[in-house]
Amino acid sequence: xxxxxxxxxxxxxxxxxxxxxxxxxxxxxxxxxxxxxxxxxxxxxxxxxxxxxxxxxxxxxxxxxxxxxxxxxxxxxxxxxxxxxxxxxxxxxxxxxxxxxxxxxxxxx
Amino acid sequence: xxxxxxxxxxxxxxxxxxxxxxxxxxxxxxxxxxxxxxxxxxxxxxxxxxxxxxxxxxxxxxxxxxxxxxxxxxxxxxxxxxxxxxxxxxxxxxxxxxxxxxxxxxxxxxxxxxx
Numbered sequence: 631x632x633x634x635x636x637x638x639x640x641x642x643x644x645x646x647x648x649x650x651x652x653x654x655x656x657x658x659x660x661x662x663x664x665x666x667x668x669x670x671x672x673x674x675x676x677x678x679x680x681x682x683x684x685x686x687x688x689x690x691x692x693x694x695x696x697x698x699x700x701x702x703x704x705x706x707x708x709x710x711x712x713x714x715x716x717x718x719x720x721x722x723x724x725x726x727x728x729x730x731x732x733x734x735x736x737x738x739x
Numbered sequence: 740x741x742x743x744x745x746x747x748x749x750x751x752x753x754x755x756x757x758x759x760x761x762x763x764x765x766x767x768x769x770x771x772x773x774x775x776x777x778x779x780x781x782x783x784x785x786x787x788x789x790x791x792x793x794x795x796x797x798x799x800x801x802x803x804x805x806x807x808x809x810x811x812x813x814x815x816x817x818x819x820x821x822x823x824x825x826x827x828x829x830x831x832x833x834x835x836x837x838x839x840x841x842x843x844x845x846x847x848x849x850x851x852x853x854x
Binding site (some may be wrong): 635636638640672673674675676701717724726727729730736 | 769774787795846847
């Protein structure tokens with residue numbers, strides 16, 4: 631079983647829509663969680679960290695559910711510029727960081 | 740300010756050739772990571788340095804892969820006798836220190852194609 635699993639999509643949504651991605655992880659002792667964004671042929675960039683209490687940054691909301699071992703990312707009022715691949719990242723211990731395969735989002739005009 | 744830089748950006752190698760990929764992390768960053776990203780996949784961990792010490796190399800796929808960071812700044816990933824399955828983007832990332840919540844800053848990657 632993979633450490634981190636994501637639905638690869640693709641998700642094609644109209645501008646203004648709300649879209650949610652989930653990611654599951656296998657190690658219940660995992661310490662920290664992140665969402666990274668990767669544009670086509672570019673490097674990943676941190677979108678947001680995910681905290682136990684949940685956190686929000688503008689149109690983006692991240693949630694952590696330790697009991698079910700998943701994290702989620704909600705994007706409200708989608709913009710064309712949100713089109714990218716969203717990578718779920720889990721740190722089970724020490725210096726090991728596991729990336730999901732990424733979920734592809736295309737926002738359509 | 741300067742981010743993480745990598746060179747070369749693109750490398751075409753013949754099967755069996757040795758290659759060396761360079762990473763310049765952000766100045767002052769203690770932690771340095773190497774990842775391999777195959778097409779359509781997420782980055783996969785290769786190795787980790789804390790300053791000059793290679794603390795984890797469990798992700799290196801074979802003994803043909805070797806990484807070093809002799810002075811705790813620039814790092815080199817070397818692949819000997821390249822194979823076609825080594826074709827991928829090799830990403831370097833650095834962070835200020837190793838802490839669970841630290842942001843990793845990625846370089847643009849080196850795209851390696853082995854023919």
